[in-house]
Amino acid sequence: MSTRFVFLFVALAACLGTCSASFADDLRLPERVQFNRDIRPILSNNCYACHGPDENQRQADLRLDTQEGAREVIEPGDAAASALVERTASDDPSLRMPPEEANKTLTPRQIALLQKWIEQGAAWEKHWSLIPPKRPPAPEVSLDAPRHNPVDAFIHRRLEIEGLSPAPEADRRTLLRRISFDLTGLPPTPEAVEAFLNDPSPEAYEHAVDRLLASQHYGERMAIHWLDLVRYADTNGIHGDNPREHSLYRDYVIEAFNDNKPFDQ
Helix, strand or coil: HHHHHHHHHHHHHHHHHHHHHCCCCCCCCCCCCCHHHHHHHHHHHCHHHHHHCCCCCCCCCCCCCHHHCCCCCCCCHHHHHCCHHHHHHHCCCCCCCCCCCCCCCCHHHHHHHHHHHHCCCCCCCCCHHHHHCCCCCCCCCCCCCCCEEEEHHHHHHHHHHCCCCCCCCCCHHHHHHHHHHHHHCCCHHHHHHHHHHHHCCCHHHHHHHHHHHHHHHHHHHHHHHHHHHHHCCCEECCCCCEEEECCHHHHHHHHHCCCCCECCC
């Protein structure tokens, strides 16, 4: 997969993740509970410190990070008979997990997710990074709103569930300004605005995106995330703050994005 589309996908995922966070305490549950999406984060954030891969910290000789270990406290198809549910939902502080000293508490929604997952058979999944991605079918939506691509169907489905209507499409100047900042970190030039406003074709937006992706500034914008992760800096930032000759690496990362170089190259 190319670096260009990976980062565009990550940006979209971050946006959707932020939107869904506001409903974190909502008791509405997904029709089908998925281990990687719904259950693994609960166990990882609340249980693995004492029941995870670190054998030196493991309590009660119980592992919840493996399917074999988790089966010791799970009865697939029977949440009421599962010790995992019994302990996490207990009203008795001496029995409830996580314990008080862990300073972690499962929300009612998280407990309900565990229960529903077990009732549905407690299907386990390998880590998401080891599962080849599959394109899900776009959901059926009755919401009367224009859809320009399959992603819109997923967004409209969530709006439909929440009883909301999509905002009207922004005017062309606003659309170009948004995508310009997203892809280059810079406002559109007057020439780019005029070209977009005067493009009568149905693909005008796509043409504008193509022009931005072809800009040298696109690679500069995308490289920010990568260089931040590797703690890149033009100076050492210590005492005298002397310069460091790392600019060739910076330039390589920028060009990698501008050339749409795949990660495996």
